[in-house]
Amino acid sequence: MSGVLLELDRLSVRFLLGRDAEVRAVTDATLHLRPGRVLALVGESGCGKSVLASALLGLLPGNAQVRGKALLHNGTEQEIELLSAPEPVLAGQVRGRLVGLVPQSAATHLTPVRTARSQLVEAIRALDGPAGADELAERVGLDPADLDRYPHELSGGMAQRVAVALALAGDPRVVLADEPTTGLDRPLVHRTVDLLADTATADRAVLLITHDLAAARRVATDIAVMYASRIVEAGPAAEVLTDPWHPYTAGLLGALPDGGFRPIPGHPPDLTELARIEQEWGCVFCQRCPDVPGFAPCTGEPELLDLGGRWIAAHPPC
Ligand SMILES: Nc1ncnc2c1ncn2[C@@H]1O[C@H](COP(=O)(O)OP(=O)(O)OP(=O)(O)O)[C@@H](O)[C@H]1O
Ligand code: NI
Numbered sequence: 481m482s483g484v485l486l487e488l489d490r491l492s493v494r495f496l497l498g499r500d501a502e503v504r505a506v507t508d509a510t511l512h513l514r515p516g517r518v519l520a521l522v523g524e525s526g527c528g529k530s531v532l533a534s535a536l537l538g539l540l541p542g543n544a545q546v547r548g549k550a551l552l553h554n555g556t557e558q559e560i561e562l563l564s565a566p567e568p569v570l571a572g573q574v575r576g577r578l579v580g581l582v583p584q585s586a587a588t589h590l591t592p593v594r595t596a597r598s599q600l601v602e603a604i605r606a607l608d609g610p611a612g613a614d615e616l617a618e619r620v621g622l623d624p625a626d627l628d629r630y631p632h633e634l635s636g637g638m639a640q641r642v643a644v645a646l647a648l649a650g651d652p653r654v655v656l657a658d659e660p661t662t663g664l665d666r667p668l669v670h671r672t673v674d675l676l677a678d679t680a681t682a683d684r685a686v687l688l689i690t691h692d693l694a695a696a697r698r699v700a701t702d703i704a705v706m707y708a709s710r711i712v713e714a715g716p717a718a719e720v721l722t723d724p725w726h727p728y729t730a731g732l733l734g735a736l737p738d739g740g741f742r743p744i745p746g747h748p749p750d751l752t753e754l755a756r757i758e759q760e761w762g763c764v765f766c767q768r769c770p771d772v773p774g775f776a777p778c779t780g781e782p783e784l785l786d787l788g789g790r791w792i793a794a795h796p797p798c
Contacts, residue, residue: 484553485685486513486536486579486654491548491563493528493535497752504754505531507709508548510784510791513654518677518686520696520717522732523706524748529689530584532706533656536562537581538570552578554653555683576607580652582676584659584689586643590631596642597627600649607650616645620675637668644672648679655679658689673699693736697721704791705729708748708764710782715790725792727769744768763793 493506506528513519521529534540536550550562552574560569560578575581583589591599600613609616614624620641631639640660647655657676661669669692677699680686690696696703696717703721704714705728713726724730731744746768749757757764763782782793 484512485515487551489549491550493531494545496543496545501752503751504709505751509711511704513685513687515683515685516680517701518680518688518699519702520688520690520700521704521706522690522693522696527706528709529706530658533658533689537575554578576650578652579654580647582643582647582657582660587639592631595628595630600645603646603649609649610651616648620645621671636663640672653684655686657686661692661695669695693732708754709751710793711784712793728765
C-alpha cells in the first residue's frame with residue numbers, strides 16, 4: 481500500500497441551481513487518510529462536510545457537479561478513483577464493502593417497521609460480512625437483545641450504535657462517520673467515538689465528520705478544518721489543536737469552554753455568494769478574520785499549502 485488509503489485531490493462540488501446560481505459546497509479539498517488513523521473533519525454547520533462524504537460514495541443528487549480526484553487504495557488490488565467510478569463499481573465494490581458510511585441523522589435511515597436485527601442481518605448477507613449480528617452488536621457496545629427492538633423502541637444512543645454496526649457490517653477499510661454523536665450525552669459521545677477509533681486498525685481508517693471539537697480532540701490523530709467549502713488547515717491533531725495556524729481554527733478553539741467561550745463573531749457566508757466574496761475580498765474568511773484591521777481585503781485566492789505535513793490555506797495578508 482502507498483501509505484495512504486484515501487487520497488482526495490482538489491475535490492470540488494457545486495450544486496447548479498439554474499439561472500447562473502450555484503452553491504459551492506466543496507472547493508479544492510485535498511486530504512490524505514492514512515491506515516490506522518482517525519481523521520476528524522471539523523467545521524461549522526453548512527460548510528460542506530456531509531457533501532464531501534456523499535461525493536466519495538456517489539450519493540449526490542443530479543444537480544451536483546463534481547471535480548477533482550478521490551483515489552481509494554485497496555491493498556494489492558487496483559486503486560479506485562471514486563469520483564469517476566461507474567455506479568456498478570460503487571454499488572458492488574465500494575459502498576459498505578470498502579467504504580462504510582454512518583450517515584448523518586443515522587436513526588432516520590433505519591426502516592421503522594423492521595427490527596434492528598433484521599436490518600443488520602440483511603446488511604451482513606448483502607455485503608458478505610464476516611461477523612454475525614450479535615458479534616457486531618457487542619463490538620459497538622449494544623446488548624444483542626436490543627437488536628430485537630424496532631427503531632422507535634431504541635434510544636438515540638442505541639440507534640446510533642445500530643448505525644455504526646450497519647456501517648461495519650461489510651468490514652470496510654474506510655469508515656465515513658458523519659456526525660455520529662449528535663444528540664448523545666457526553667459519556668455516550670466518548671463511547672461512540674472510542675469504538676469508531678478502535679476500528680482504525682493497521683489497514684483501516686476513519687473519517688470522523690463532526691462539529692464536536694472535544695470529541696475530535698479525544699480520538700483524532702489528524703484533523704482537517706473546513707470553512708465555507710474549503711479546507712483551511714489540516715495536520716496532526718495534537719499540533720493543530722494546540723498550535724493552530726489559521727485564524728479560523730484558533731477561533732473554533734477559542735469558542736470551547738477551555739478556550740474561554742469566545743466564539744468568532746459573525747456567521748459563515750452563504751455558499752451561493754462564495755465566488756463574489758472571493759472576487760471582492762480574496763479570502764472567504766476575511767469578513768470574520770480578527771487579523772485584518774478594518775477588514776482590509778486580502779488579495780488572491782487562498783491555496784492549501786503543504787508545509788512539512790501541516791497544511792494551511794495561505795491567504796495573505798490575513
Ligand atoms: N442538493 C443540494 N442542492 C443545493 N445545495 C445543497 C444540496 N445539498 C447540500 N447543499 C448545500 O451545501 C452546503 C453544504 O452542506 P453540508 O450538508 O455538506 O454541510 P455540513 O458541513 O455537513 O453541515 P452540518 O454540520 O449542518 O451537517 C450547504 O449550504 C447546503 O445547503
Ligand atoms: Ni453534515
